[in-house]
Amino acid sequence: MPDASPLLRFDSLSVAFDGVTVLDRLSLTVHRGETLALVGESGSGKSVSALGAMELLPGNAQVTGGRWLGDTDLARLRPRDWQGLRGGQVGFVFQEPMTSLNPLHTVAKQIGETLRLHQGLSGRAARERSRELLVQVKLPRPDELLDAWPHQLSGGQRQRVMIAMAIANDPQLLIADEPTTALDVTVQQEILTLLAELRDRHGMGMLFITHDLNLVRRHADRVCVLHDGREQETGRVADVFRTPQSDYTRLLLDAEPSGGPSPVAADSVLLQARGLAVSYARPRRLLAKRPPAFEALCPLDLSLAPGETLGIVGESGSGKTTLAHALLRLTESRGEIELAGERLDNLSGKALRQRRRRIQVVFQDPYGSLSPRLPVSEIVSEGLRFHFPELDAEEVERRVFATLREVGLPQDCAARYPHEFSGGQRQRIAVARAIILEPELLVLDEPTSALDRTVQKQLVELLRELQRRRGISYLFISHDLAVVRAMAHRIIVLQEGRVVEQGECKTVLSSPSTTYTRSLVTAAGLVD
């Protein structure tokens, strides 16, 4: 049970950038031994509040309002005192494990640095303490890992190293800013369990910033919901989830994609792949024999009927995206690919380019998949103008407008540039670019994973609607089982390039036959 005096206290904390308010009078408290989850969609001000309170924002941010760490008034702290506070009394774990470690230093050196700065440890003592910390965060082979470079570690291992650095100086408060967002679901659970253990052992308070309600439900004590920089409601997790007080919280809780795809009518086969495999040659060491090629995708067969959705599920590195690229003929592959009875795998050059119209793709990152220098009308119409040069400008424009309407975008957005749109709108533009060519197959490579839950739900509904109207087949790649369940007729579960399990979506998810699938389903916390 948390003690009476709060560890961290915000009193009407506001943050503004150049006069634009992004966080409006947030008040909250974190007690020792407690996890407070700060929840909201992107742009809700959840990270800004923590960074602002710790003076970690760029110079054009103005932070006002009271903020106390124990008895220290953070607003009156001088720059010198901050250095001792950050990393000392307050530990940070950030989202991106790939970039938050310096690639040029070994693990021992990075942990040692914070020990040297805050505790004056050096040499053998620092190394001894670093090893102890690696044991605490449950990394295997700590002696070996001390001398490992960041690139030799997996994402989950890096995040553990980050946590080791954060707790190195026995902080009172741990700020975890989306600590597991970049990780696979099974790893997420391990990391959060570890954080909770460490919190209890060291009696820390934890401010856990996330967008994932699923994680909040399992790993937080209290929750504070933010929307557009305003606090919506704060309370114990169980209470908020059972009886949400604000409309917004209700909307968030309701945002899990629901429903299922409409049944497939036709019994014919649109896409057939036999023995499809991808392997990458490994570099040869000097004078050594070339090691065997890396099998990114072991030979697999798949088939897809018109109007059907095949879900491809797996964690990162399982070969999902490789499979998509192989089907799109964007990477070298072996095996046969047949689209509507025509072999695609032995085509090349112009013949292949002409067939490409029939298989289109929507990528994961809505910010990277649209060229920033072209207006939306150009982006959407580009393929149309190339594949149907006989169309005149008016007809092209007419089709662009019709397609934009179909994906639920206003007509006037044709003249605007991608940066003016939100992630969900950009993803709609990407969908419009794909369907304007009237493809028979649409490959969707994690189309929803960069989006907020509420937006995900809208996109899933749009995709289902398009499928019903146009009879397109989808190859739907995702690590998010909730979304896959709402989209797919059949699924294939991949692990390290191998098919672990496949079959009807409902059957596989409700009664998985392999341990791997079962762990995925458990980690995703699918509830009916």
Next chain:
Amino acid sequence: MALASTSRLSPITRRRLAVFRGNRRAWVSLWLFLALFAVSLAAELIANDKPLVMRYDGQWYAPLLVDYPETEFGGFLPTDTDYHDPFIREQIANDGWALWPPIPFSYQTLDMQMMRPSPAPPDSRHWLGTDDQGRDVLARVIYGFRLSVVFALVLTAGSLVLGVFVGGIQGYFGGKTDLIGQRLTEIWSGLPVLFLLIILASFVQPNFWWLLGIMLLFSWLGLVDVVRAEFLRARNLEYVRAAKAMGLPPRLIMWRHVLPNAMVATLTFVPFLFTGAITSLTALDFLGFGLPPGSPSLGELVAQGKNNLHAPWLGITAFVSLSLMLSLLVFIGEGLRDAFDPRHVQHGATTSPRSQTDA
């Protein structure tokens, strides 16, 4: 001209323009440089040894455009008229009038009427004095400035085309194309440019186009790495992949999707390519392996300054004109680089945060 088309520029370009304009030093430098260049483009109207227009014997003459024989003005020989000749001057003064440019000397006019030994210090007749052959220094600076800038412009444009083309092909296709291309450019860049020019100077009399050609053979190499890196990065971007999946041929993808995004890094390189071209032309002229003797060249002026230390106006003029030109270009380049830097906007708006929160 840029302002007129602002409305159809993309917002990114518009923001960059705003950042560039916000950098006062770069903005002023750009206009100053453009003004100087515009003036130097009209060098024939400013510094010339012929009148712009004249009236003689009831008739109009335009000596700037047409060569008139001396007999036209009462001379004895059918050679081109020397308008500085006292006899001709007298004839014109008696029978009409002549409108002279502000500096009545061209870059190669030898002032025969000068009473003092060359090099002569500045006076009202020669504002910056004369060089050791009795030619007007100011006229030579104006013509030399124009020559340097035009040379650098053509060289930069040529390098840009070649460098972007080669770098783009290497970066976009990667693999073996890249490997072979990189090795070839490495070998090529190993050739010593300076020696090549010196050797060449003993075969042919290098003129403007020769020098340009030789330097163009090598100056694009610096760009290749930048462009190649940008293309290598861009070819794996999702919108490039999407274009590929759409079935667009490589040339269209490169032109429409990769190139516009690669140009940012490339354009920030351009001002420095430009100053580099001016500097190397000046250096070659200084060493005597550059433009043919008699050409208006800043490098030659530097050499004269070195050889005539007792005539400091030569060295000082060369120094001031060169440093002014290069400083302006560096300031413009700096402004461009900042304008293309996406992080710069935020930094520009930086106010002291602590003074506001802690006060």
